[in-house]
Amino acid sequence: MSVIKFINENKKEYIRISNKIWQYAELSQKEVKSARLQMDVLSTKGFKIKKSRDCQNAFIAEYGNGKPVIGLLGEYDALPGLGQEKKPFKKPIKGKESGHGCGHNLLGTGAMFAAVAVKEAIKEGRFSGTIRYYGCPAEETITGKIIMVKEGLFNDVDICLTWHPDCYNSINLGGTQAMNSFKLIFKGIASHAAGDPFNGRSALDAVELTDIGSNYLREHIIKDASLHYVITKGGIMPNIVPDLAEVWYFVRAPGREAVEEIYERVLNIARGAALMTDTSLEIKLITGCYNFLNNDVLNKMLWDIMEKIELEKFTQKDKDFAREMASNFNRGQREEALYISHLDDGSYKYLENRYLCDTMIPPYGAGINYPGSTDLGDVSWIVPAAKFITACFPLGVSPHSWQVTASSGMHIGHAGMILAAKILALSCIRLFRNRNIINAAKDEFKQKTKKKKYKSPIGSLY
Ligand SMILES: [Zn+2]
Structure with a gap:
């Protein structure tokens, strides 16, 4: 048949x-x-x-x-x-x-x-x-x-x-595009956002500075590459300095070499943000593809x-x-x-x-x-x-x-x-x-x- x-x-x-x-x-x-x-x-x-x-x-x-x-x-x-x-x-x-x-x-x-x-x-x-x-x-x-x-x-x-x-x-x-999917997890110190902010170290600030840095980075990467992110953890209440914040990124580009290069630059931005905010950074690669x-x-x-x-x-x-x-x-x-x-x-x-x-x-x-x-x-x-x-x-x-x-x-x-x-x-x-x-x-x-x-x-x- x-x-x-x-x-x-x-x-x-x-x-x-x-x-x-x-x-x-x-x-x-x-x-x-x-x-x-x-x-x-x-x-x-x-x-x-x-x-x-x-x-x-x-x-x-x-x-x-x-x-x-x-x-x-x-x-x-x-x-x-x-x-x-x-x-x-x-x-x-x-x-x-x-x-x-x-x-x-x-x-x-x-x-x-x-x-x-x-x-x-x-x-x-x-x-x-x-x-x-x-x-x-x-x-x-x-x-x-x-x-x-x-x-x-x-x-x-x-x-x-x-x-x-x-x-x-x-x-x-x-x-199709090669890609890396990864989370950037920042840890800081919680404190009263109004009464004691000088003792706080905001993990959310680190996420926001990372995102600002990445948005500037867009101008300086190849046109065929793209970045997307969502903030998956950003604190609990406005009157507590967030001691934990997390942002999830995708980096896409036409090939693995370009993905890895841009990935490393985003990580450097995140490292810089941690330094600026006196927080610690954990990098969690979730997946990647060709x-x-x-x-x-x-x-x-x-x-x-x-x-x-x-x-x-x-x-x-x-x-x-x-x-x-x-x-x-x-x-x-x-x-x-x-x-x-x-x-x-x-x-x-x-x-x-x-x-x-x-x-x-x-x-x-x-x-x-x-x-x-x-x-x-x-x-x-x-x-x-x-x-x-x-x-x-x-x-x-x-x-x-x-x-x-x-x-x-x-x-x-x-x-x-x-x-x-x-x-x-x-x-x-x-x-x-x-x-x-x-x-x-x-x-x-x-x-x-x-x-x-x-x-x-x-x-x-x-
Ligand atoms: Zn499908």
């Missing part, structure tokens, strides 16, 4: 699985039920399951024998504050704080579905090799795959493929499959849902989404009377990093990797929003997930049958990484 036929005939089962994970909506590192469900399903389909030693709720499911080993990566963590009913207008679910605002219920299930379809083809003896599904937790905190890479779970895989829900069907040829390294050979193969594939059809109900959702967007939101995606000029025309992406959009964004970060970056520095996007929410929807939660739980998201499963399954078959593509992808990978040896950004953490 062809993988397309297998996916068409079995889609209901996987839509049910994705809906269950949508309902669980478990946050990073708490994906116990979601991972359990995937492991149970894959185990009944004949996959051998191996749980990760170091990363909770991470696992590998494998079928077949010997080389090549093709890995499909799935995620299943949700986001806080984005619980939402399957409605085109904002309606949080009572008592449900978290939601799949990045569509990872679709991401994980779609990749798993493809792995099962490929397993059927191996079982029929159509080719030999090993299909491996990676259950990857904690993507939103950018920790899951970093720990899995450090554990060595990607050391013996030949190629890794994955996808992500989006507004479009396409391939983003740009990378930029995503594209592989042209794999992207070319993906696009060759994608431009010929028959798209899943959106129903009239989907189209009405998308139109209603768009009626509540900010002014210009749909156009800005096109702009951010670096799609060609004139593509605004694409939005005329169209609320869902119902075509395949040619690859875009070469040489331009997406401003966000993902732990997939680290995998791409260990093994040749590629990713693509399919339309799982209406045009103009912002990632990490209630609109994504709503769309990921209904047919719009399911259609994108089925399409992704088909593209992944066809890609695996192409790779199993054409070792020359695997070899060419590996040659390109070696060329791109020969001067840069991967070093885990989390050091001895975890």
Whole structure:
């Protein structure tokens, strides 16, 4: 049976699985039920399951024998504050704080579905090799795959493929940003803020001076880098000089070297702030990641499959849902989404009377990093990797929003997930049958990484 036929005939089962994970909506590192469900399903389909030693709720499911080993990566963590009913207008679910605002219920299930379809083809003896599904937790905190890479779970895989829900069907040829996430914790001395301020040493002052310093620093770092912070502890009452304050930073840049350089400069600012305020400083690195390294050979193969594939059809109900959702967007939101995606000029025309992406959009964004970060970056520095996007929410929807939660739980998201499963399954078959593509992808990978040896950004953490 062809993988397309297998996916068409079995889609209901996987839509049910994705809906269950949508309902669980478990946050990073708490994906116990979601991972359990995937492991149970894959185990009944004949996959051998191996749980990760170091990363909770991470696992590998494998079928077949010997080389090549093709890995499909799935995620299943949700986001806080984005619980939402399957409605085109904002309606949080009572008592449900978290939601799949990045569509990872679709991401994980779609990749798993493809792995099962490929397993059927191996079982029929159509080719030999090993299909491996990676259950990857904690993507939103950018920790899951970093720990899995450090554990060595990607050391013996030949190629890794994955996808992500989006507004479009396409391939983003740009990378993602390398990043460090860290907390700066200042400790001072509490005292009466009015009666005895001279005996106090304000930890909050140190945080504020650090932030002021960092805001000045922005002018003197490369344009492609960015800094964000939130003050996570800032004292208890105005009449007590705060003896504890904490600020949480992200530093992002196009590569690890730039991240590490800017990180060190922010730390120096914090050290200076501690000196100015006579407080002590503790630096707590939480996580870090690499930029995503594209592989042209794999992207070319993906696009060759994608431009010929028959798209899943959106129903009239989907189209009405998308139109209603768009009626509540900010002014210009749909156009800005096109702009951010670096799609060609004139593509605004694409939005005329169209609320869902119902075509395949040619690859875009070469040489331009997406401003966000993902732990997939680290995998791409260990093994040749590629990713693509399919339309799982209406045009103009912002990632990490209630609109994504709503769309990921209904047919719009399911259609994108089925399409992704088909593209992944066809890609695996192409790779199993054409070792020359695997070899060419590996040659390109070696060329791109020969001067840069991967070093885990989390050091001895975890
Ligand atoms: Zn995501």
